[in-house]
Amino acid sequence: MIGVLFPFGARQQGELVTAALGRSVTRHQVREISRAHLASVDTLVVVDLPDSWGTEVVMWLRAAPRKLVIFGHVPAHLVEHLRWQPDAWPDTLAAASRSESTPARASRASAATVVYGERAVLLGATGWQRPFERFDFTDEWNNLGYGAIRAAEPLWGLAHALDTGAAEVARVEIDGQRVASYAALTDIEQGSVLWFNRAVGPLDSFEWRAVERFLSDHRASDLPCHPVLTEVPWGFDAAITSRLDCDEDVESARALWETYQAQNVPFTLAVHTTTLADSRNHAILVELLEAGGAVLSHTATHAPNWGGSYEAAQQEGLQSAALLREVTGAPVRYAVSPFHQSPPYALQGLADAGYAGCVGGIIRNDPEFVLARGGALAGMAEGFVGHTQQCMLHGDCLLADGDPLAIFKEAFDRAYETDTLFGYLDHPFSPRYAYGWPDEQTRIDAHRELIAHIRRKAAKPLFLNEEQALDFLALRAQARILDDDGGFRCVVPRAQTNGAMQVTVQFKGQAMPLTSGAILR
Template sequence: MNRIALIGSSPALNMVRSALVRSFTPGCLAGPEQAASASVVVAISPGDEHASRLEQALEGGGKVLVFGAPGPACASVLGLRFEDALPVTASEAEAPNAVGPCSGQSVACIQYLPGHTLGEASPYTLRPFLRFDFTNEWNNMGYGRVRADGEIWAISGRSEPAGAVALAEIVVDGDCRGLYAAVADNAKGAALWFNRPVGPLDSLEWAVVERFLCDYRSEELSCLPLLTELPYGVRALATMRLDCDEDIASAQGLFEWYADQGLPLSLAVKTSLDVAPVDMHLLDDVLNAGGSILSHSHNHLENWGRDYDGALADARASRAWFEAHFPRACPVRYAVSPFHTNRPWSLRALADAGFEGVISGIVHNDPDMLVARPGIMPEVKRDIISHSQQCMLHGDSHDDALDGPSVPSQSFDAYAKAGAIFGYLDHPFSPRYDYGWGSEERRLTAHRELVEHISGHEGVLWLSAGDCLAYCVLRSRAVLTMDPDGAIDLGGYSNHTGLQPGVRVRGHDVPIGELA
């Protein structure tokens, strides 16, 4: 049966389950009565009592995906030698605060190796365990933090291949400290392993997992239908916004430049600002030019408030402001979380206030909210999606003298390779802070160079932030199931006229509407 059986009792289990659903839809999961016959087994830190189940999948044309520390018998099945001793120290996994462009990086890194189709699915060749582009808050390349503290976000142990093929290694100052990812093949099955209980779910490296389950050895092994993040036929997707924490109208010049290029610019508004007529005029202009107006909360509090009730009150106050002062934008269904902070109760509050989607997730906080693919988050228990957009175009972190593509341009390239939506942001200047730009001219130059780089990519689609999140909401409702003969059934998805995600299996893509 072309389903996933989940094994393990780790706290990471729900996060991994949600990540699989964001890529393969709820239809990929086997129910309790189907688990024994599922052709794909996903195991989190499996003990040796699960070794026979892994072997069963590998001997029956199936696949095994393991995250975290395997027991000795499971390690043997995976072609590994594994010990619990951590291969890096906590200090090697840490990074200093960024005090200039790209200056905060850990000495511990993950190096993907050439020569294997799975390793080459990663959009990063070398990535540090931890990277900061702005103080200790933002990583413009988009990925989360790999720790060395024994928690679910940490490296699990030290491992060497014993039959498996290395896909990625842990390196410190050029010294290899063992495996980060490996694949083991036999005649009837394949196993992929990541040295971390949550795997790479907070990084575009998740594309390695998707390729393994969807395409790897497609002529002979079980494959699952993948719901692509990008709309069918689109090669890359970009969306740009300004978070209006302190001002609105000072964005007029940047808005006019984007409008002259025919590109949508969106504004996320903190609704407790003292909004003047000139600000309202810009909000109108943004909508007239095809942009979106989003909420950036009412009071700009971490997590939207101290608890669920506080977050609910703030979210309702923000929507009420739009209804009273700018009804043209209503209903405002989408938001950007203050400081990109959220707890599961924050998202429950947003959903209960009427929001359907939120932009959230940075390397500084809330690791469970930084995800590779948009969709429903674990433990939220509401119909609201989240999308991570971590690239901040700021003068504080922009290197004008960099030889080659800027960091935001490199980030876009990684998102395009991973088939992911690239969202980036800036802020309007305020009397207090110009976000390190120094001048409007310097800022416009940086935006122009990034847009020119993006526009040089084939098949790029630009969307407003609201249209992007609306597409992600529709995408999250799809349910794909595959019968034993390989036929794919579609449920839950009703939009067949606008942008449609693709469905990929065994190396072939079709628009989701063809499955209706």
């Protein structure tokens, strides 16, 4: 069992961390614990602990073979015990943490960057770098998928400056010059400590994979390990889903759909239902469903922030689902957020409208919905899943210099490396707007090249429509890993709505299909 410990003042970040851990190891392997209950767990995750709690954590760490993950503030006694040294942030950090808006066909990033060093190889993080903030479209989208590190915010900012010496896994740099430690890994005789300099850790970034590796296989011969469920179904080495968000037209998606059919890649349309006032847009939806594609809601009116309230969001979801069912004859179970804005009240409104999940996530807003792993969300009832898909394949996001698709290929490569379900999107053309594409053929060629890159990189990629992808995340969220006589017992949900796909479990350096009744030791 993994215990999560945090004070009342860090409750929001603690609940976000608890949910993120549950998306990796199943919610049955994670529980929030009180200060008096430390001895009940052998793996502990602490979030922004006050200095006065440091002595107890050191005593817990010394008592038995144990793993400790620290997110955010490190109590002074623990800093001393680990032989780390206080440091200081430069006055330029706040400005260096922000990126300017990017022009078309370019990218921009902050001067402040996280750079992983040689010790990161112990966590499978070789060669990783990520700016604090970066943009591929104005100041809204980061096509590489991660969120923003702020200089000084309780949840998303840096905790404090430390020099962790030889334990350093990653450092903060400004314009290439080292400033302080960002992550560290310290091994002691009967324990190991992983630290990230942020109260929520890297739960909004591909870097979360390092946390999973620490929990699942670091020092597997002598320290506790916990099974991790990946986002790639068993038997495949990559999982990919894509869609077109139909903001202004639907029928104009046909040419790209035909291309995807020729490539044997599933197709998905997310429909803003005011487009259905034109009956010309009906036939493609029926044909797509008959061909095995998927249709999702993209709201009724495409209102910013789902209309600004729980009530408005619920109505957006209800009206959209009703109209799509009237046109296609099929129920709609999943939604895509307009502008990728996904405030918590909107997610609750969707759940209460009967939806089973939502796609969204964008660096500009709602940082709690930028998820390294899809699945159950903090504060949401069981049965509703979220998935971040921040990679927007638009003509004005292709690079003017070098390989135009370099960022999109990098986004897939990082997902491939970290066993992450990769999602990307585009939009159908309308008479008003072509999303930066000069013509349909240029757009088709770019989509073909990205698919070709994926097939060159992955030996056995699995292409899914959005409904299949979210169904798999829902199945994964229902899986259970239970303590069982010194090991772990696996339980697979009875209702496997996604056919033959099996969840992959990784444990002590091995990967295997999740099978009911299997015991992992």
